[in-house]
Amino acid sequence: MTDLAWINSAIIGARPQAIGALLRYFRDLDTAEEAFQEAALRALKNWVANGPPRDPAAWLILVGRNAALDNLRKQAKHTDLPPEELISDLDDTETSLAERLDGSHYRDDVLRLLFICCHPDLPATQQIALALRIISGLSVVQIARAFLVSEAAMEQRITRAKARVAAAQVPFETPGPAERAERVGVVAAMIYLLFNEGYSAGDDAARGALCDEAIRLARLLLRLFQTEPEIMGLTALMLLQHARLPARFDAAGEGILLEDQDRTRWNSKLIAEGLALIDKAIRHNRPGPYQIQAAIAATHSRAGRAEDTDWAGIDALYAALERLQPSPVVTLNRAVATAKVHGPEAALRMIAPLEERLSGYFHYFGARGAFLVQCGRIAEARADFDRAIALANTPAEAAHIRRHLDRLARSA
């Protein structure tokens, strides 16, 4: 007997490679997707009866390709034959089977699929929707729920993305080194955006699952670029942040600050993998924003208790990130570390120049309020906390600041 759960994960696991290969044959996203669906349906019947094949991806590619060819032939009886170039490389079954089995196309197929979903002509929201639909195989309903939009709106977003990809005449050859590096950057950015969608979702399980998908896509990308330190950094960053999930929310679903989290609940396996990856990345001596952010997350992971945190190390890492990717938000984050190392006055001096640019930013006033409390400037702190509440994006953010105010009221 073959376990249904195993079959299911085998189909999901083989999906990027299989769709990538089917896309190479048919050069059309819809055809590749339908061919894969058909193959997956047949796998559910066939694998239960006959046991799993040795290479699930090869099986799905072969069956999917044959099913799609049957369809094309049926359509051809009713309409004109499809253009010759569409099916020209489909004849030599023997050689193409051999190709598939040695997996030599794996890298190009999966990379092409990632590049198509992250086409630079697409806005990030469409890139993410397309990647989740095509590569991860999430249903439109699941994606719509995760992004808090209606099913019809998400369907439309995906259809538009596909139309734009088709109109852009995506070249099916793998791009040259310079363009490739740029396109990989776009894929990495899409994956991290996707992760943050899930990370910022609180303890909503449907949205939280986006983090798992982002990590899965990052592993896929890392398999294609095993010596690229920024991809190691990106993967490590997400693993280390996701490891804290079991400790991030209390029973009522309220967020728990990093320093108050029960660290024994952090996922030690994810942390071990994240630390291994950032260690490897740093050996390359080619620092980048993902690596530095991962190194910051790693510093937190390595502290057994909040009070053991190496804040001087984090301050230095943020300083490096500021040089590489200057932004007021990075400086604000650095100020939190600076306050721990050099005191709240130093932190206030650091963020004073940011007020104009961050005047609409909840975290600016939340952080400044906290620094002011530490300096004993209570009236000013209260004013900042009030502004923060007015700028809060979620009830949880507002509730968090209210707890600060309550504490001030009690100690007054």
Place this chain on the structure above:
Amino acid sequence: MLYAILCYNDEDLVWSWTKEEDDAVMGRLAVVHERLGEKLGPAARLLPTTAATTLRKSSEPIVIDGPFAETKEQLLGFYVIEVENLDAALDVAHQLTAANPGGAYEIRPIALFLPDKRVPDKRVIEQRAPEKRVP
């Protein structure tokens, strides 16, 4: 006779299991481990090959990322077992297969075994972050 059972599988697949799937497999394996009793020696599950580093022992040893084998299946873990013969070792591998289908088990007789001098107790060790190491 001491045998190693080397566990090969597609790591993309195994590492995309949900926590529930992973827990279910580990739960079924735990039953087999319990049943094996004294036959079962040390065992390990490895992090993915993307987390691995290789030292090439050339005349000037070099450190490289990964193993980059373009193979479908990777070494994901191993068991050490003590049984009478190959048949008995295969029997163990069959039991493990029932609990964790997919991939392959390679059964290799062990030539030299150095027992663990490190931990006196029998706790299951899950990888912990080292106390403090500034990157």
